[in-house]
Amino acid sequence: MSSSHMYHASTKSETSSPVAYQEPPTFSFSDRPLLDNISASLELADYRKALRQSAMFARLGRNGPFTVFAIPNEPFERYAAQVPGGLMNPQNATTLRQILGYTIVRGNWSPAGLNATMKRLKSDRIALKTLGGDALTLQRDASSGQFTLVNMTGRVARIWLNGAPQSNGTLYITQDILPPRG
Secondary structure (H helix, E strand, C coil): CCHHHCCCCCCCCCCCCCCCCCCCCCCCCCCCCHHHHHHCCHHHHHHHHHHHHCCCCHHHHCCCCEEEEECCHHHHHHHHHHCCCCCCCHHHHHHHHHHHHCCEEECCCCHHHHHHHHHHHCCCEEEEEECCCCEEEEEECCCCCCEEEECCCCCEEEEEEEEEEECCEEEEEECCCCCCCC
16 A cells, blocks of 8 residues: 555544555556456557457456556557558558567566566566567666666667556556567
């Protein structure tokens, strides 16, 4: 429970109770599957639409567990505009599946789990195999302790929402799109 978001007893005769929030506050509910929480987010509307179009959406409603590094609308739209014909065009279905497959990892990789694995490996980096088959590297910044994603060419994407628990995994939201080899 976050002490910065806790309501304290009123001096009047009003009731007050502590309220648990994620840090930072998010739309995500930990008792719901990834599919439900992604669907409920306006900020992930383009990502959700792309998952549906690529037939990957239903997978996130299954037991999993899965760890998802979801792409918000603005970076998704910016990248899509650079793809000839548009990323959602059926002729670009392979590219779309590669990008989306790079955002989903089997397993429940919570921030605590990532930190424990990195500590055990004595490393600030860990490579996770994505559904697309490529390695997605997660690294922890030595000074801030924040996680970033690194693709196979060394391009970096920061994480905006750091590991919201879901009933079938963990949800992260990135600050940019990160193609496997782009």
